[in-house]
Amino acid sequence: MRVAAALAMLLLAAPLAAEAEGSRVPEGYVAMRGGDFTTALRYEDRPGRSRIAPFALMQRPVTNAQFRRFVQAHPHWRRDRVPRALAEARYLSHWEGPLQPGDAAQDARPVTWVSWFAADAYCQAQGARLPTWGEWEYAAAADETRADARGDRAFRERILAWYARPSDTPLPRAGLQAPNVHGVQDLHGLVWEWTEDFSSLLVSADNRQQGDAGRMEFCGAGALSMDDRENYAVLMRVAMLSSLGAADATANLGFRCARDLP
Amino acid sequence: MNARYRRFGALLGLAVLTLGMVGTPRAATPVLPRDSVYHLQATLTDQAGRARPWASLAGRPRVVSMFYTSCQYVCPLIVDAGKAVERGLTPAQQARIGIVLVSMDPSRDTPAALQSVAKARALPATRWTLASPQPEQVRQIAGVLGIRYRELADGDFNHTSALVLLDARGRVLARTEQVGSTPDPDFLAAVRAAGAP
Numbered sequence: 365m366r367v368a369a370a371l372a373m374l375l376l377a378a379p380l381a382a383e384a385e386g387s388r389v390p391e392g393y394v395a396m397r398g399g400d401f402t403t404a405l406r407y408e409d410r411p412g413r414s415r416i417a418p419f420a421l422m423q424r425p426v427t428n429a430q431f432r433r434f435v436q437a438h439p440h441w442r443r444d445r446v447p448r449a450l451a452e453a454r455y456l457s458h459w460e461g462p463l464q465p466g467d468a469a470q471d472a473r474p475v476t477w478v479s480w481f482a483a484d485a486y487c488q489a490q491g492a493r494l495p496t497w498g499e500w501e502y503a504a505a506a507d508e509t510r511a512d513a514r515g516d517r518a519f520r521e522r523i524l525a526w527y528a529r530p531s532d533t534p535l536p537r538a539g540l541q542a543p544n545v546h547g548v549q550d551l552h553g554l555v556w557e558w559t560e561d562f563s564s565l566l567v568s569a570d571n572r573q574q575g576d577a578g579r580m581e582f583c584g585a586g587a588l589s590m591d592d593r594e595n596y597a598v599l600m601r602v603a604m605l606s607s608l609g610a611a612d613a614t615a616n617l618g619f620r621c622a623r624d625l626p
Numbered sequence: 627m628n629a630r631y632r633r634f635g636a637l638l639g640l641a642v643l644t645l646g647m648v649g650t651p652r653a654a655t656p657v658l659p660r661d662s663v664y665h666l667q668a669t670l671t672d673q674a675g676r677a678r679p680w681a682s683l684a685g686r687p688r689v690v691s692m693f694y695t696s697c698q699y700v701c702p703l704i705v706d707a708g709k710a711v712e713r714g715l716t717p718a719q720q721a722r723i724g725i726v727l728v729s730m731d732p733s734r735d736t737p738a739a740l741q742s743v744a745k746a747r748a749l750p751a752t753r754w755t756l757a758s759p760q761p762e763q764v765r766q767i768a769g770v771l772g773i774r775y776r777e778l779a780d781g782d783f784n785h786t787s788a789l790v791l792l793d794a795r796g797r798v799l800a801r802t803e804q805v806g807s808t809p810d811p812d813f814l815a816a817v818r819a820a821g822a823p
Contacts, residue, residue, distance in 0.1 A: 407778075407779075410778075447658075447660055447661070447665035447666075448660050448661035449661055450770075484766070561765070563768060563773075563775070564774065564776035565774075565776075566774055566775075606774075609769070609772055610766075610768075610769025610770070611769070611770075
């Protein structure tokens with residue numbers, strides 16, 4: 365089974381090998397140049413800009429159809445077999461059956477109700493990994509024409525409009541929104557996304573409950589706070605990820621994978 | 627010894643050998659309950675330099691936490707907390723409970739580094755396991771224990787501290803974030819119960 369899957373991946377990747385530029389970037393991924401980047405988070409131990417190394421990021425979030433193929437190939441990730449320590453009871457609960465997304469979770473929609481462990485395992489099965497928070501934030505800073513559109517009020521308001529939409533409406537399909545300048549789609553306006561280091565976002569529960577958005581800190585040393593208080597979209601992502609456990613799943617939380625680039 | 631006993635001896639040897647290898651998580655999986663943290667596939671290297679599957683910790687109740695050896699402030703308190711729990715137990719209970727400190731800094735926490743903490747803090751190897759996972763497994767183990775951490779620019783770690791009590795099959799029985807030389811009374815009561823014959 366595993367050999368067949370590997371063979372299929374090789375066959376899929378084969379046409380790309382012919383293209384000089386695309387040879388390093390697998391199908392479905394976009395090359396990200398990286399570089400110096402100023403995160404909206406402020407860490408006392410890392411002031412200033414940080415360096416994002418070149419990486420490849422999936423153009424779209426992982427869909428139900430893609431995740432179904434993963435579960436078929438790795439049946440211990442079926443919702444009726446997965447260990448509870450790795451995925452809570454609501455894991456894939458919106459699917460019609462253990463291997464059938466069905467009407468409520470159509471193939472082309474992003475997969476949600478997945479735990480961090482499951483997302484991590486999916487990416488590893490592709491020879492990939494989850495993106496770091498820094499990589500995700502870097503990719504998500506772009507709009508259709510600029511690598512860093514965060515200073516533009518219109519861009520920020522467009523993102524925020526999504527958060528205002530009721531979350532009980534069915535998810536749109538992945539890939540309907542215009543790609544950003546890197547060629548990546550749906551970083552905003554579709555689902556929340558796991559990052560590899562989601563549990564490095566240390567926001568103390570007390571501060572979160574008090575709603576003191578400007579000063580989120582944990583345990584004095586290495587306090588995390590917001591350098592860009594206007595960037596509510598990032599703030600909300602951080603607050604959400606910092607509240608989750610690795611086995612948790614939610615109706616609006618999906619993921620995409622990343623890879624190192626040489 | 628006659629031939630029959632020799633054959634028995636060889637079989638016994640084989641059985642012992644096989645038991646020694648049953649440490650692979652897959653072999654342990656069928657007996658684990660669905661909510662066991664030992665379903666996670668990970669490898670630990672302990673203070674004696676022995677590599678062992680994470681799931682091989684099954685078999686006795688354990689108090690598990692995470693730390694790193696170069697830590698100046700909080701991690702000594704985690705050792706203190708483990709010792710405080712031990713002090714609250716009878717010798718018989720102590721013998722039944724294992725204490726496991728998993729490093730979040732495996733690149734620096736070699737067996738020698740782990741051993742030096744075990745020596746300096748007088749942690750007997752019969753009860754205390756200090757171990758490093760593979761680097762890519764640190765966040766996974768932290769995930770099943772509900773511990774959050776971030777590596778700081780200077781190599782220190784910012785992390786939440788917790789003691790997690792696991793039963794012999796890896797189910798979480800109790801958890802406390804009260805870490806220090808005064809044990810959390812509810813947590814200690816749970817450890818005592820787990821250490822009862």
